[in-house]
Amino acid sequence: MKSKAKLLAIIGSHRKNANSYLLTKNVLDSTKMDYEIIQLAEKRIDFCDLCEKCIDEDCVLTDDFNQIFEKMKRADGIILALPKYLFFSSRFLSFLERLATIEHMRKFMGYVGALKNPDYKLFQRNKPFCIFFVSGTGRIGGQILSEVVDDLKGLGFKLVRHSSPPNLEQ
Numbered sequence: 001m002k003s004k005a006k007l008l009a010i011i012g013s014h015r016k017n018a019n020s021y022l023l024t025k026n027v028l029d030s031t032k033m034d035y036e037i038i039q040l041a042e043k044r045i046d047f048c049d050l051c052e053k054c055i056d057e058d059c060v061l062t063d064d065f066n067q068i069f070e071k072m073k074r075a076d077g078i079i080l081a082l083p084k085y086l087f088f089s090s091r092f093l094s095f096l097e098r099l100a101t102i103e104h105m106r107k108f109m110g111y112v113g114a115l116k117n118p119d120y121k122l123f124q125r126n127k128p129f130c131i132f133f134v135s136g137t138g139r140i141g142g143q144i145l146s147e148v149v150d151d152l153k154g155l156g157f158k159l160v161r162h163s164s165p166p167n168l169e170q
């Protein structure tokens with residue numbers, strides 16, 4: 001029987017149903033947990049235009065970002081599959097940039113005499129996440145990887161598992 005806890009997997013690949021998706025689905029199928037997979041290749045994620053409206057309200061861009069963000073808030077754990085295309089998937093990095101920008105705007109730009117939005121944290125503390133780095137060689141650029149993981153930790157996630165050799169601290 002499936003447990004009530006629900007995992008949300010976000011696949012950063014540019015290609016639908018490709019290696020990152022297949023790897024993630026395979027792992028998730030081996031668990032007893034309920035899950036949903038979102039493939040960014042099927043979604044529209046625009047670039048942030050720095051309008052700053054997210055200081056007080058949801059992001060006003062009319063793409064698929066808000067829907068994914070809401071699902072992330074509700075999920076009990078997040079799986080991220082991040083393919084390496086020379087650097088890392090720009091699709092994934094654009095999505096992460098949108099998340100980080102909202103938190104940044106609320107935290108640092110909301111001051112008008114007093115803090116406008118003290119509840120700036122996007123996610124409950126220590127929401128568990130697991131990250132799969134999907135590459136051709138198994139080699140990963142350690143520095144950019146650490147930055148991605150640090151950004152995610154800054155947003156309230158706790159790294160519980162990763163699939164790559166660099167020295168990432170959990």
Ligand SMILES: Cc1cc2nc3c(=O)[nH]c(=O)nc-3n(C[C@H](O)[C@H](O)[C@H](O)COP(=O)(O)O)c2cc1C
Pocket residue numbers: 013014015018019020021083084085086087134135136137138139
């Ligand atoms: C444009 C491009 C660049 C790539 N660059 C690298 C790389 O620098 N290092 C590496 O190990 N694999 C590289 N790969 C291989 C991918 O990481 C590998 O095929 C991965 O499984 C792709 O994930 P996907 O099938 O979900 O798109 C590259 C693949 C593509 C298409």
